[in-house]
Amino acid sequence: MIASIVTLLVVTMLVFGLSRIQGDPRSLLISEDATQKQWDALGQELGLDQPVYKQYLLYVTNLVKGDMGDSTLQRKPVAEILWSRIPNTAMLAAAAFAFAILIGVPLGVLSAVKRGGFWDHGVRSFAVLGQAMPVFWVSLLLIYIFAVGLNWLPASRNTGWTSLILPAIALGWFGASGQVRILRSSMLDALDSEYVRLARGKGVSARAVIWKHAFRNALLGPITFAALTLASLITGSIVVETVFSWPGLGLLAVQAVSNSDYPILQGVILLTTFVFVFVNLLVDVLYMAIDPRIRIR
DSSP states (O other): OHHHHHHHHHHHHHHHHHHHHTOOTHHHHSOTTOOHHHHHHHHHHHTTTSOHHHHHHHHHHHHHTTOOOBOTTTOSBHHHHHHHHHHHHHHHHHHHHHHHHHHHHHHHHHHHHTTTSHHHHHHHHHHHHHHHSOHHHHHHHHIIIIIIISOOSOSSOOSSGGGGHHHHHHHHHHHHHHHHHHHHHHHHHHHTSHHHHHHHHTTOOHHHIIIIIIIHHTOHHHHHHHHHHHHHHHHSOHHHHHHTTOOSHHHHHHHHHHTTOHHHHHHHHHHHHHHHHHHHHHHHHHHHHHOTTOOOO
16 A cells, blocks of 8 residues: 555656656746736746745645646646546457456466367467567557458447457457466466365366366466456557557557647556556455455555
8 A cells, every 4th residue: 555655656756847847837838929927827826936845735736636737739628638538448448358358268277277288389379479479560460460351340440349359359469368378377286286186086077176176276366467457458558549549548648749748648647557556456455355364565
């Protein structure tokens, strides 16, 4: 908990410092022909006439209230713009997460159960290849095969749900591969444990041994990885959203950089940091729920 609070404070300090390094915020919010009186009035409104530490406290207070300032390009509240993009990123992250779990979990179990065999080697090759391939390259490959070559799916967003398939696969590919490797390792440890050997000795069916005894006791690592994967899907969708023109937070951040709309960029950074910290806290809670011996320090 303390580490999470410290992380949020450090990020807010960095974002606040970067906003001041860019120069006087008034130059982005007021026209060049503004009078000195207007300039001073805006500075007083923004708290720029206060010491730096008071400016930072005002900045944090506004963040707690949901006030992230205004976009220099759109002249709208940053929070309003972010909220308009959050559903799209959440939808993409949820679809990618579902893909990662639906592919990663069965293949991880299959690889462990069939260890040393054809299926094991095939699944492990898929996992290694999936984690070695850059997301950008995977995205372009999917577009080339399914959008350009076969013309089965759209390469960019349209009004249909099919436009979600390719970006979800591209974003969830790495997570699925990682889930395979984590779950395979945990399953192998569980299958070699004494309680599984005892269950087999008692004549328990192979299905019950795999899913009731081994799988349940192999979930700690995979659940942790799945939670962190979900956080990374939300916070790391910049490449996929840009390639597929998906109107989420990632594409918004890229557009903010291109347009020098720094308040928007700062808002995206703060929001994604909060999501990542929140998910890490959730992982700690899951740890305690799964294994009561674990205590949050």
